[in-house]
Amino acid sequence: MAANVTALAGKEELHRARQLADQVGTEIGQVILGKQPEIRLAFACLLAGGHLLIEDVPGVGKTLLARSLAGVLGLSFRRIQFTSDMLPADIVGMSIFEQATSTFRFHAGPIFSHVVLADEINRATPKAQSALLEAMEEHQVTLDGQTHALPAPFFVIATQNPLHQAGTFPLPESQLDRFLMRIGLGYPGEALERKLLKGDDRRMMLGDLRPVVDVAGLAALRTAARELFLSDALLDYVQALVRFTRQSAQFDLGLSPRGAQDLVNAARSWALIHGHPGVHPEDVKAVFAAVAGHRLRPRQGGTAALRDPARLVLESVPVP
Amino acid sequence: MGRELASPDLRESTHEWEAPGAASREAHRSPSSFGQLAWLTLLIAVAVGPHAGSVQPWVIAALCGSVIWRLGAARWGWDLPGKFLRAALTLAGSFAVVFAYRRISGLDAGSALLILMLALKLLETHSTRDRSIVILIAWFVLFAGFLREQSVASIPQLAAGVVLGTLALLQSARPAGLLSPAQAIRMTGRLLLQALPLALALFVLFPRLPGPFWALPAPGGGGLTGLSDQMSPGDITELARSDEVAFRVRFSGPSPQPAELYWRGPVLERFDGRRWRTQPDSLREGLPALRDYAPAPVAGQPVYSYEITLEPNQQRWLLPLETPLRWDVPEGRLAGTLELLSKRPLDRRMAWNGQSVATGSFRDAGPPQPVNRDLAGDANPRAVALARELRRDAGSDEDYLRRVLRMFREQQFFYTLQPPALGPQPVDDFLFRTRAGFCEHYASAFAVLARAAGLPARVVAGYQGGARNPVADYWIIRQSDAHAWTEVWLDGRWIRYDPTGAVAPERIESGLDAALPGLAGDTLPLLGGSKWFERMALSWDALNATWDRWVLAFGPDQQSALLESLGIQSPSLRDVALACAVTVSAVLIVFTLFGLRSGPARPDRVEEIWQRLCRRLARSVRPRAPHEGPAEYAAAVADLRPDLGATVRALAAHYLRLRYEQIPTVADVQRFSQMVGSFRVPPAPAPGSAAGARR
Structure with a gap:
């Protein structure tokens, strides 16, 4: 059943967006147990047109999340396992000479897909990484002077393993900034884990997922999110947050202007899928940790380094 | 009203129309x-x-x-x-x-x-x-x-x-997409409602030009029915088949009995043996009516005041109730024959006010002229002979006329809408052969008989009776009420004799339908008998009459009268224009004020009210941490005091709506202020509960 969301900001449209988000949550929730906030963040990230970085240990369901998101949204899906011997051509594709026609023909790489799972991105060399990151930024691939547009929507979910850093190339801050959100998945709770153990193979269940929206509906939702009302009060709040990260002694590096923009965009998507006609401060707070967490560099020895820096910011800045 | 103006979607749409630069360029391409x-x-x-x-x-x-x-x-x-x-x-x-x-x-x-x-x-x-x-x-x-x-x-x-x-x-x-029909209709309704006061002000006050603006000459000029300046047997019969409205009359004060309703039209004096005609205009109008032609109203004899609305008929008779005393038609004048004539043919609907006494006798401008005795040579010899014979037996002129009427009444004369054809001597034919006719036959025969006995006589055409519309209390006079009667000069006065009344008294007292049931004007035989249908038809006519009277007839005179009633003496066109401008400005100012009320409120005002609520909750529940968002704070309060939960959540949601979801209007903010103002924190419900213990 593909929902069709055309116009925006009307009561019915908001209601539909919220329903859709709920449907996405329930569908994926059947496969991934007890990760509703993360599922919603991932969905909001996609709606905001950004890319998602999942940082967690292997086996917590990163791939599953990516696959089920693609399945539920009716999008094509490819997985790229990053390795240290990977070349950019392995990602974007290459031109191959064809004997029959005596011409070069472009063979699209795995990146030509709606949802791309870049697994263990920190295992590849910076050269291969940058091929992916450029494609993420430009939404197109240029090879031999020819430009190939990537499908829309184009959504990259990259994963990296925070531990076992030996032989890896961690993404520098400048590259991290290109991900709209970074989330972790974490271990399931005791009860859920029991359920997980008793239940079917999660991978088998992927086939049961039904798409709840089509590409056109998704595009309409993204338009709706972009046109959500932003009050002056809210912008005051966002600026206060950004100002704090830049001025506070707790941080070496605050939020960039792009970070601030991303924060607003993510908050808009979050507001849309929660049925708010305008962005609430709570919407900003809900996405703040995911949007800002990987862009802030706490000063060594400060309290921010010890605990969750995003939370420190939120608790220090009054809501207007 | 302020709310209506404030609706966000309306503002959106006007915004689309206003934006001069990008938006219009955008629209241009759409x-x-x-x-x-x-x-x-x-x-x-x-x-x-x-x-x-x-x-x-x-x-x-x-x-x-x-x-x-x-x-x-x-x-x-x-x-x-x-x-x-x-x-x-x-x-x-x-x-x-x-x-x-x-x-x-x-x-x-x-x-x-x-x-x-x-x-x-x-x-x-x-x-x-x-x-x-x-x-x-x-x-x-x-x-x-x-x-x-x-x-x-x-x-x-x-x-x-x-x-x-x-x-x-x-x-x-x-350009983007159509509004849903419901949305579009709502918005249209709102726009039109807002336009209504302006439209009304302009309708009433926009300077009206004198003269027929709407009334273009009726195409061809044909197809109009009504009386004319001549009458031969069969003319009025033809008219009586028409259901068309001739005019409507509204009496202010008492209204006369139906039998008294003689609406005076052309006075036909020239007789050529078959046809009756009016005198040439120069003869009729050269002779003004006497000032005291009507008997002064005797005590107890009511003077009827009425307003008469004539349908256009391309004729000049104003059809007053007999006998007219006063009329407010500036270009109308009373001829010596007591015909009230307008200067120009009526080419559009026209209303005038008059006063009349319902008498059947009056003095004329002068004594009768030879034309009133003319029998057209030796036409209708048998009638003339009959008249002379009857006159010899009668004791007086009056007695003679009574005898003639008695003859009509007692002998085998019939009143019918389908009279047989008459030969070259129509009056003879009618009196001695067919003996069946409509009012014009009787009026004509009676006038001939009177003249033959040496009495000056003439035929008057007009309308008699009418149907009272009980719905709105006015009379409808149709072409089927057209009538002809006779006037005879006796003792220095013209006296009305209506021979039709002798043959068919019902015609005079109750109208044509009563006299000729099933024959006259029965255009809708299936529905004709239905009381309900009759009532609907009358209501419809009343509605039309009201519309004509208050909307279509609204012209420069009515406009002046309205302004005079507002205290502007004899308003000039300039005064009217000024009144119009002032009123329209006033309407626009009122709109603007409403618009201001529904305009954006001071941004900090919403927050002040929210802070007031927070202070109140801080005293009795718990203060809001500065970094808590409204929904978070409401949730926290609801945790502590479940009894307040719903209310506080609702208030917080309202605050979020005003502060973060739209640009609030002054009216919105006032309502929020009232909501917060009426919010009281009751004491904790049960002392044993968690909330109570915390307090």
Whole structure:
């Protein structure tokens, strides 16, 4: 059943967006147990047109999340396992000479897909990484002077393993900034884990997922999110947050202007899928940790380094 | 009202219209969608409807072709005509109109031209501006329909046109997507409601030009029924079959008995043996009526005041109640024959006020003239002989006339709408052979008999009786009430004799239907007997009469009267214009004030109210941490005091709505302030509960 969301900001449209988000949550929730906030963040990230970085240990369901998101949204899906011997051509594709026609023909790489799972991105060399990151930024691939547009929507979910850093190339801050959100998945709770153990193979269940929206509906939702009302009060709040990260002694590096923009965009998507006609401060707070967490560099020895820096910011800045 | 103005979607839409730069450039490029064209088509159908029967069929065919072409282009991508073809079509259309109508102006040719140009412009709708032009032409065509039909019946069509026109404008200005029909209708309703006060002010106060603006001369001048300046046997019979309204009368104060209702029209004095005619104008009008021609109203004899609204009939008789004392028609004058004549033929509906006494006798300007005794040579010899014989037996002139009436009453005379044909001596034929006739036969015969006995006599045509409309208390006089009676000069006065009353007294007392049941004016035999239908018909007529009286008849005189009642003495056109400007400005100022109320509120005002709520909750529940958002704080309060949960959540949601979801209006903020103001924190419900313990 593909929902069709055309116009925006009307009561019915908001209601539909919220329903859709709920449907996405329930569908994926059947496969991934007890990760509703993360599922919603991932969905909001996609709606905001950004890319998602999942940082967690292997086996917590990163791939599953990516696959089920693609399945539920009716999008094509490819997985790229990053390795240290990977070349950019392995990602974007290459031109191959064809004997029959005596011409070069472009063979699209795995990146030509709606949802791309870049697994263990920190295992590849910076050269291969940058091929992916450029494609993420430009939404197109240029090879031999020819430009190939990537499908829309184009959504990259990259994963990296925070531990076992030996032989890896961690993404520098400048590259991290290109991900709209970074989330972790974490271990399931005791009860859920029991359920997980008793239940079917999660991978088998992927086939049961039904798409709840089509590409056109998704595009309409993204338009709706972009046109959500932003009050002056809210912008005051966002600026206060950004100002704090830049001025506070707790941080070496605050939020960039792009970070601030991303924060607003993510908050808009979050507001849309929660049925708010305008962005609430709570919407900003809900996405703040995911949007800002990987862009802030706490000063060594400060309290921010010890605990969750995003939370420190939120608790220090009054809501207007 | 303020709320209405404040509606966000309305503001959105006006915004779209206002933006001069980018938006209009955007709109310029917007091609017409099928939906927008469908609305246009609907509007065109309603606007052109009233003209469809009057303009030549090829014009309508051209319009239909153009509509189909345009819709086909939108739906199936047909090619639209290019610039040169359009220019050629335009020229061809103009020539076709000139060729077909032999002119380019006037109602029929003009509306044909307008409809053709509408059809051609429709082929050229590529932008919002083009669509607006089509819509404006359609409005014009719609109101041109008013030149054809101004009755109440045209209101639904006009209203539909106005609503559709507004709808089409709204839809046409939306490049992105159509409004849903419900949304569009709501918005249209609001726009029209807001326009209503202005429209009313302009209707009442916009300076009115004297003279017939709406009343174009009726095409051809034919087809009008009514009395004329001559009468031969069968003329009034013909008239009596018509159900058309001749005029309406509203009495203020007492109204006369039906038998007293003689509406005086042409006075027919010249007789040629068969036909009765009026005297030439110079003879009639050269002789003004005596000042004291009517007997002074005796004590106890009521003077009837009435307002009479005449339908256009291309004649000059103003048809007063007999005998008129006063009339307020500036160009009306009373001739020596006691005919009240207007200067010009009535080519449009006209209303005047008069006063009359209901008497059947009065003095004339002068003694009767030879023409009143003329028997047209030796015409109708048997009648003349009969008259002389009867007169010899009678004791006096009055006795003689009584005998004649008795003859009509007691011998085998019949009152019928289907009189047999009469030979070359019509009065003889009627009196001695057919003995069946309508009022004109009796009036004519009676006048001849009177003249034959040496008494000056004449026939008066007019209307007698009428139907009282109980719904709105006025009288409807139809062509079927047309009547003819006789006046005889006795003792220095003209005395009315109505021989029809001798034959068919019901006709005089209760009207034609009573006298000739099933024969007269029975145009709807199936429904004729239904009381319900009769009542509906009367209500409908009352509605039409009200509409005529208060809306259509509203002209410069009524406007002046209105202003005089407001204290402006003998207002000039300038005064009217000034009053109009002042009123319209006042309406606009009121709108602006409402608009201000629904305009954006001071941004910090909402927050002040929220802080007030937070302080109150801080005292009795727990203070809000500065970094807590409204929803978070409400949730925290609800945790501590579940009894307050719903209210506080609602208030927080309201605050979020005002502060973060829209630009609040002054009225919104006032309501929020009241909500917070009336919020009281009751003491904790149970001392043992968790919330109570915390306190």
